[in-house]
Amino acid sequence: MWHYRAIPVFENLTHVLIIWVxxxxxxxxxxxxxxxxxxxxxxxxxxxxxxxLGQKPTIFTILRRKVYMADANMNDGTWRITVPMTxxxxxxxxxxxxxxxxxxxxxxxxxxxxxxxxxxxxxxxFLPISSQAGSQLISSWNPCVPSYAVVVxxxxxxxxxxxxxxxxxxxxxPNILSDxxxxxxxxxxxxxxxxxxxxxxxxxxxxxxxxxxxxxxxxIPDDGIMGITTRKWCWINYLLKNERRRSExxxxxxxxxxxxxxxxxxxxxxxxxxxxxxLNLPPSATLTVHNVEYTGHPLxxxxxxxxxxxxxxxxxxxxxxxxEDSRQxxxxxxxxxxxxxxxxxxxxxxxxxxxLVLHDKHRIYYCYHNFTVTGVLQTPTENGNLSMLxxxxxxxxxxxxxxxxxxxxxxxxxxxYFKMSITDAVKLHEWVNNTIRTTILLSTxxxxxxxxxxxxxxxxxxxxxxxxxxxxxxxxxxxxxPYTAFNNDISRIFYFLDKGDVLRLWTQLxxxxxxxxxxxxxxxxxKILKIKRYTHYEIAFGHCTxxxxxxxxxxxxxxxxxxxxxxxxxNTGLLLVQLRPSAYSKTCTRAHKxxxxxxxxxxxxxxxxxxxxxxxxLHHDFTYVIEKxxxxxxxxxxxxxRYEWEDYGCPLRLEATDKFQPVIQLFNDxxxxxDVQVNFIVWEIHGRDDYSFNTTMKESGCVNEAQTWKSMxxxxxxxxxxxxxxxxxxxxxxxxxxxxxxxxxQPYEIINSSNNNYIIWPLGLSGxxxxxxxxxxxxxxxxxxxxxxxxxxxxxxxxxxAYLVAAFLFILMLLVLTxxxxxxxxxxxxxxxxxxxxxxxxxxxxxx
Numbered sequence: 001m002w003h004y005r006a007i008p009v010f011e012n013l014t015h016v017l018i019i020w021v022x023x024x025x026x027x028x029x030x031x032x033x034x035x036x037x038x039x040x041x042x043x044x045x046x047x048x049x050x051x052x053l054g055q056k057p058t059i060f061t062i063l064r065r066k067v068y069m070a071d072a073n074m075n076d077g078t079w080r081i082t083v084p085m086t087x088x089x090x091x092x093x094x095x096x097x098x099x100x101x102x103x104x105x106x107x108x109x110x111x112x113x114x115x116x117x118x119x120x121x122x123x124x125x126f127l128p129i130s131s132q133a134g135s136q137l138i139s140s141w142n143p144c145v146p147s148y149a150v151v152v153x154x155x156x157x158x159x160x161x162x163x164x165x166x167x168x169x170x171x172x173x174p175n176i177l178s179d180x181x182x183x184x185x186x187x188x189x190x191x192x193x194x195x196x197x198x199x200x201x202x203x204x205x206x207x208x209x210x211x212x213x214x215x216x217x218x219x220i221p222d223d224g225i226m227g228i229t230t231r232k233w234c235w236i237n238y239l240l241k242n243e244r245r246r247s248e249x250x251x252x253x254x255x256x257x258x259x260x261x262x263x264x265x266x267x268x269x270x271x272x273x274x275x276x277x278x279l280n281l282p283p284s285a286t287l288t289v290h291n292v293e294y295t296g297h298p299l300x301x302x303x304x305x306x307x308x309x310x311x312x313x314x315x316x317x318x319x320x321x322x323x324e325d326s327r328q329x330x331x332x333x334x335x336x337x338x339x340x341x342x343x344x345x346x347x348x349x350x351x352x353x354x355x356l357v358l359h360d361k362h363r364i365y366y367c368y369h370n371f372t373v374t375g376v377l378q379t380p381t382e383n384g385n386l387s388m389l390x391x392x393x394x395x396x397x398x399x400x401x402x403x404x405x406x407x408x409x410x411x412x413x414x415x416x417y418f419k420m421s422i423t424d425a426v427k428l429h430e431w432v433n434n435t436i437r438t439t440i441l442l443s444t445x446x447x448x449x450x451x452x453x454x455x456x457x458x459x460x461x462x463x464x465x466x467x468x469x470x471x472x473x474x475x476x477x478x479x480x481x482p483y484t485a486f487n488n489d490i491s492r493i494f495y496f497l498d499k500g501d502v503l504r505l506w507t508q509l510x511x512x513x514x515x516x517x518x519x520x521x522x523x524x525x526x527k528i529l530k531i532k533r534y535t536h537y538e539i540a541f542g543h544c545t546x547x548x549x550x551x552x553x554x555x556x557x558x559x560x561x562x563x564x565x566x567x568x569x570x571n572t573g574l575l576l577v578q579l580r581p582s583a584y585s586k587t588c589t590r591a592h593k594x595x596x597x598x599x600x601x602x603x604x605x606x607x608x609x610x611x612x613x614x615x616x617x618l619h620h621d622f623t624y625v626i627e628k629x630x631x632x633x634x635x636x637x638x639x640x641x642r643y644e645w646e647d648y649g650c651p652l653r654l655e656a657t658d659k660f661q662p663v664i665q666l667f668n669d670x671x672x673x674x675d676v677q678v679n680f681i682v683w684e685i686h687g688r689d690d691y692s693f694n695t696t697m698k699e700s701g702c703v704n705e706a707q708t709w710k711s712m713x714x715x716x717x718x719x720x721x722x723x724x725x726x727x728x729x730x731x732x733x734x735x736x737x738x739x740x741x742x743x744x745x746q747p748y749e750i751i752n753s754s755n756n757n758y759i760i761w762p763l764g765l766s767g768x769x770x771x772x773x774x775x776x777x778x779x780x781x782x783x784x785x786x787x788x789x790x791x792x793x794x795x796x797x798x799x800x801x802a803y804l805v806a807a808f809l810f811i812l813m814l815l816v817l818t819x820x821x822x823x824x825x826x827x828x829x830x831x832x833x834x835x836x837x838x839x840x841x842x843x844x845x846x847x848x
Contacts, residue, residue, distance in 0.1 A: 002057060002094040002109040003031055003039070013085045015113060019057045019070070019094060020047045020078045021106055035165060044077030046101070051079075055099040055106070059083055062091035062110075063236070064670075065491055083113065088236040090114045090145065091446075112444045117148045117161045119168045120195075120208065126171035128156045129197065131185045136396045136411055137439040137453055140190045144234035146442035150195055152188050153437065153453040159195070163443040164451055164461040170195065172211045187227045189249055192262065196249065201225050203251065205264075219266045224253045227292065228260075232400075233350055235298030237494040239574045239598035240325055247324060250301060252292045257303060259324075270329070275305065275320065278329055286311050295348045296355070297524070297576060298596070299324045304346060315340055319371075321354060325574070334371045347398045349406075349420045352578035352594050353524040357406060361394040362387040364408060368421050370524070378424040379416070389427060390414040391434075399440040401448070404591040405466060413438055417470055419586050426477070426586065428469045440464070467589075474587045481588040483511040483581055484543060490579075493595045496602040497529075498781050503552040503597065507579050510545050518582050519548045525575035528599055529554060552597060558778040560738070564728040568782060572600035601783040602668060607676065609773060609789040610663035617650035624768050630690040641686055641768070643790075648770050651790035656765060659694055659758035660791065661751060662773055678777035679752045681725060682759065683709060685772050685788070690765070695757040698744035702733035705742025708749050722786075727778035750776060759791075766795045 001024060007016045020039040022031045023046055030036035031043065039047065047055075051074055059068040059081050066089065070079040083092070094109040131138055131152050141149035147163040150170065157170040172182065177199070187198035194207030201223045203214045215222040228251040240246060247259035255272045272287045281287060290304040301322045308315040319332040332354070338344070342360050349355040353370035357377070362385050364377035382388035386395060386408060393412040400406050404420040412434035418425040432438055437453045441461075448464045474480075488507040495503055511517045521533075532551040537544070556571050558564060580592040626639045654660060664676035684691070689709075697706045705711075709725065716724035731738050751757045761767075768790065775785040 001107050002096070003034070003036060003043070004094060004109070004111065005037060006113060008085070014082050015085060017059065017081045017083060017113075018078045019081060020044070021050055021055070022046065033165075039077050047077045047079075048074065050099060050101055050106075053099045053101065055097055057081065057094050057096050060093045060095055061089045062093065063492065063494075064089040085114075087114075087144075110446055112145065112147060112446070114145050114147075117142075117145065118208075119159045119161050120170055120206070122169050122171060125174065127174050127177075127182060129170060129172050129177070129182050129185060130154050130156055132183060137437050137451070138185065138188050139397075139439045139441060139451075140188050140195075140230070141441060142190055143231050144236060147444040148190065149441055150188055150190055151439060151451060151453070151459070152185050153459075154183075155453075155457050157185070157188070158453075158459055163441065163449065164459060167459065170206060172206065176211060187229075189228045189230050191230075191249060191260075193264070196228050198225055198228055198251075203228065218264065219268070220251065220258055221253055221256070226252055226254060226289065228252075229293060231294040231298075232348070233294075233296055233298075233402075235494075235596070237598075238298040238596065239496075239572070239600050240299070241569070241572060241600065242325075244325065246299065247301075250292055250294070252289050252303075254288045257289065257292060257301075269322065270303070272305070275303075275329075279320070279331055281307070285309055290317060291344060291346060293346045293348060293356075295321065296351050296594075297323075299574065300354075302346065302348065302354070302356075304344065308340075311340065313340060314338065315342075317344060332371050334367060334374065336365060345398070347400055347406075349400055349404070350402050350594060351420065351592065352522050352576035355420060357398060357400075359395045359398055359408070364395075364398070364425070366423060369522070373421075373423075375423060377418065379427070380424075386410065386416055386425075389416075393434075397439065399448070401442070403589070405470075407440060407448075407466070409438070409440060417466070417473070417586065419584070419588070419591055421580070421584070421591065422586055426470075426473050428473060431464065431469075470586060479585055479587055481585050482515055482583045483509055483517055483588070485510040486581055486588075486590060488579060488593055490593055490595055495595065495597045497552065497554070497597060497599045498602060498605070498783070499554070499556075499558070499779050501553075504549065505552075506547055506549045507593070508545060508547045509581055510543055511581075513539060513542050513544055515544070517544075518546060520580050520582055521548075521550065522578040522580070523575060524578075526573040528571050528573055529575060529597065554599065558727070560731060561778075564778060572782060574598050599782075601781070603783075604669040605673075605781070605783055605785070606667055607773070607775065607785045607787045608665050608667060609787055610665050610675075612649050612652065612789045614646070614649040619645040626686060626688060626767075630688050630767070632687045632689040639686060641770075643768070648788055648790045651768065651792040653792045653794060654761070656761045656763055656793045656795035658793075659760055661753075661756075661758045662771075662789065663753065664773060664775070664787070666785075675753065676775065676780075677753050678775060678780045679730075679750050680773055681709075681750060681776050682771045682773045683721065685722075685770050687721075688767075688769060690762050690767070691769065692760050693747040693749055693751075693757055694760050695748045695755065696745050697733060697748045700733075700748040700750075700755060700757065702744055702748065703736055704733050704739030705744065705746070706733035706739075706748055706750065707731060708746065722772065722774075725776075726774060726784070727776055727780070730776050730778055761793045762795075764795045766793055768792050 001022055003020055003022050005018045009016060020043050022043040026042045028040040056070050057079050068081050068083045070081045090112050092111055092113050096106045131154050133154050135154050138152040148161045150159045158167045159170050160167040181199050184199050185197050189196040194205050197204045203225050205212055205214055228249055230249045245261055248262055249260040251258050256268055257270050258266045258268050260266050276287050286308050288306045290306045292303050295302050303320050305318050306315050307318055314337050317336040317338060319334050321330045321332060344358045344360055346356050346358050355368050358365040366377055367374045376384040378384050379389055387393060390410040393410040396409050396411045398408050406418050408416040413432040415428045416425040417428050432450060438450050441449055441451055443449050448466050449461045450464050451459060451461050453459045486509055490505055497503055507519050509517055509519050529552050534549040536547040561567055575597045578592055578594045584591045623640055623642045628635050628638050631639060664680055666673040666676055712725040733739055748757055770790045773787050
């Protein structure tokens, strides 16, 4: 087996994974528990031996399909792999080469790798906070990081960031709550910056700096809060139209529902009085909020309502679902009549359409396939009353995982098991003493474990082998899975489709002959995709193989439409798809596959101009001046521009005689995708218009006058320059039906990679141009794809005026002539002086 140790490096936001191989039969206890800091001697020898045979681990990420390789050399019997810290790619797997040692392979190891989420320190003098005496455990965990959890017992509250390998107590300052209030926690929910507690109908927030009460200052009621919850399924990626926010938590009172956001802002979204109007209920009816839960959809919320008229013996439970993107309420075709004192807890399953199970104290109610299949979960005896099969104990919690497994834990720790779409449950073997308080959680490796809270204020976690327990029961009942294999090539749980994109997937079902199974494809969301299906069927050796190929696409033509933005909005959205066999049982390992298809603008998609960079040049502050005659609007003064290196990047230096055609490249967060082949336009962002194009409209094949910046500005005078022309109003010039005849000798201002249209510069002029490029083709992308690039042109030295040259030469010749005349008279003077005065005077006679 693989063992890893993660060392965070915050300087460059990476994790260094130290990996080695260990033999479970010859390992140290720390290696078996997953807490070893270094390999044992046996593990060093085993890892070294396997390395000589060609073994080397590799990290594969599940969500984004990244691969990270180990360093070339081992160090003390370990490999090292460096991976970046991420919040949207935390699911990872260690895989090795196909190398055996003593006829054994190394099992692939699935794990979660996240940045260390801090837990609150225990402060001396603070007091414990807990639930009521004798109550069961209350738990909450981060849906994307299930190892980060909090559990409330009737003595203490515990928090962990490593699935309770280590844990701390959550305590509160004294003199804030009374002793009774500190022991009355009814709900707990993890928030990104703290923990929410509901105590006697009042909401409190515990974070690093304080423990405080929330109320009217946060736009929520001061009391009367019935509960608070967060999402149970991790959807990191999703599509929200119109730049709306997604809520983080939801809380509710008897008559109101509130959303809580990342900034600790709360907004009321509905009241029961408003719901009465939406549901067309009579004013005399009584309508109250029963319970609230997020669904399996990343943007939807379900509200369970109590509805009654006389309200004496029974009430009806109905469900409405709210979509945060469309802001629409949808009443579901579901009604359940229960006694007045019954309280139902919903648990939405990981499915495309709304599927859930509800429980009261004794029974499980199921609602499958978008409320088309409903009923009471059956057991071999007692007609679905689980209490009768568990010594009159009542249901404590229901645990659901991503594979469709559903565990029902009673207060005395008896567990019942079934799978989604299954209508009967089996009782599993007893695992924990019936006097210990427990809860079910997920570990860092994605496995189920049971957390036990002991009477001495300590807790411990033990892994629960659900698969083995279910197989053990199935062996006795002789229940078998109706199919042999259910395979597919769905490598992601989130796909983005842009205009023109096509998604092809296949799913394969292998089953015994004469069983007659097939794959059911279910969709949930707007009807904005077309789907083609092709089924391939084979039979051999008593088994049938049925392969279904699915093709998802759109064929909307956005060119030339008058309602471009409205048409785009109508054909974008989020679609959930689920694939499942037509029949399965509790013994099937996986019963379904769920993924999202988002049709719209991928915010991670962008374009660049090839050959331009922001870092491959020396940045220095400078300004330049654009002469007013070169500006589009001909202002009265020259324009001074400060060059912004971070925005414009490094300019490309060209001769004024050089033609230039930008090459546009498409990228997303995974890197380069392709070169852009469609039409695009460019404009100088500071208003220069002293450049042109080498191709005319007629040379480009136009039969009517093409759009130009001048004509588009005239048509859209009230819009800024960057909005006057784009895919929303593009009309081509290659049809007699579109446009009107005009001067076809004008420059053609639309560029693509194949029309040989280039930007040309004014000869003899040096200048700086900062261009923005925009994709013009309306059928290319839902995104407004633009990029900036800068060009510096270097022109020839300008020819001076002939009059200026003649004047300069005349002055120069006059100056030379003057110097010659002056020097002539000077030397003549010297010459005459030496004629009359000899160079060597005779010596004076000596005096006697």
